[in-house]
Amino acid sequence: MQADAAHRATRAALSTASSLGLAAHDAVVLHNSNKLTLRLRPGDVLARVAPAAHQSAQFELDIAQRLVEVGSPVAALERPEVFAQDEFVVTFWTYYEPVTTQAIPPADYAAALERLHAGMRRVDLPAPHFTDRISEARALVADPRQTPRLADEDRAFLAGTLDRLHRAVSDTGRPDQLLHGEPHPGNVLPTATGPLFIDFETCCRGPVEFDLAHAPDEVADHYPGVDHNLLRDCRAVMLAMITAWRWDRDDQFPDGHRLGVEWLSDLRRATAR
Numbered sequence: 298m299q300a301d302a303a304h305r306a307t308r309a310a311l312s313t314a315s316s317l318g319l320a321a322h323d324a325v326v327l328h329n330s331n332k333l334t335l336r337l338r339p340g341d342v343l344a345r346v347a348p349a350a351h352q353s354a355q356f357e358l359d360i361a362q363r364l365v366e367v368g369s370p371v372a373a374l375e376r377p378e379v380f381a382q383d384e385f386v387v388t389f390w391t392y393y394e395p396v397t398t399q400a401i402p403p404a405d406y407a408a409a410l411e412r413l414h415a416g417m418r419r420v421d422l423p424a425p426h427f428t429d430r431i432s433e434a435r436a437l438v439a440d441p442r443q444t445p446r447l448a449d450e451d452r453a454f455l456a457g458t459l460d461r462l463h464r465a466v467s468d469t470g471r472p473d474q475l476l477h478g479e480p481h482p483g484n485v486l487p488t489a490t491g492p493l494f495i496d497f498e499t500c501c502r503g504p505v506e507f508d509l510a511h512a513p514d515e516v517a518d519h520y521p522g523v524d525h526n527l528l529r530d531c532r533a534v535m536l537a538m539i540t541a542w543r544w545d546r547d548d549q550f551p552d553g554h555r556l557g558v559e560w561l562s563d564l565r566r567a568t569a570r
Contacts, residue, residue: 369416407519427503471504
C-alpha cells in the first residue's frame, strides 16, 4: 500500500481491535504489499488489512478455520470473523514470536507441508484450479494497458512461455487436491511448536508439485512421491507467473520493478535449460 493508504489501514485495524476489546495501542508493520500485516501491541495480535474492493478475506478465513479444526499446522485465528472498517476489511490472527532467524530445515519444512496437504485433503471447500492462475497471468501479459512497461520482445517471450507451460502442466495424470498456493518461506513461521503456514488467499486445487515449486529446492528431496519432471515444470510456471505480476502497473510488491527485470532474466536461463 502507498503511505497514505497504509496509514488509513493501520488506523482501521487499531480502531477495530479496540472496539473488540483487544489491547492495541500501537502497530508495527510486518509486511506491506497489496495488503498490510501488522503486529498490534501490547496485546500481540496480528492484523491483516486489505482494501475492501480487492480482497478475499472471507475465503482465506474459511479455509484457515477448517484447517485449524482438522489439526493442520496453520496459524490460529484470534477472531473468526471479517470486520469492515472504512474502505478496508480486517482479520485478526494469533501472533507468534519467531523462535529463530535461521531457515527452517528442509526435512522439517517438508514434514509440515505434508501434514498441511493431508489436512487439506479433508477440507471440502471450492477453490480455483492452479491453471486458472496461469491464465490470469497470461491475460495480464496480453494487456499493454495493464503492463505498460513490459517491452514488446519481453512480452512475446513471457506470453509464449506461459502458453507452453500451461500446456505442459494441464494434463499430468497426477491427482488434484486443495493446495496452499504459495507456501514459500515468507508464508511459513518458525514457531516453538514447529513450522506454521499463513496467508491462504492463494489456495487453489492442483498437484502437490505446484506447492513444492514455491518451497526451497531441498524441501522436495524430503517429500514422498514427488514427480520431479512435473516439479521442474511447476517451478518454471511459478517463476513465469510471479514475473508477470511484477509488471502489473498496480503491483505494490516492494521493489517489484527491479524484481520483474531480474526474474525475466532468470526465466530465460531456466527455459533455455
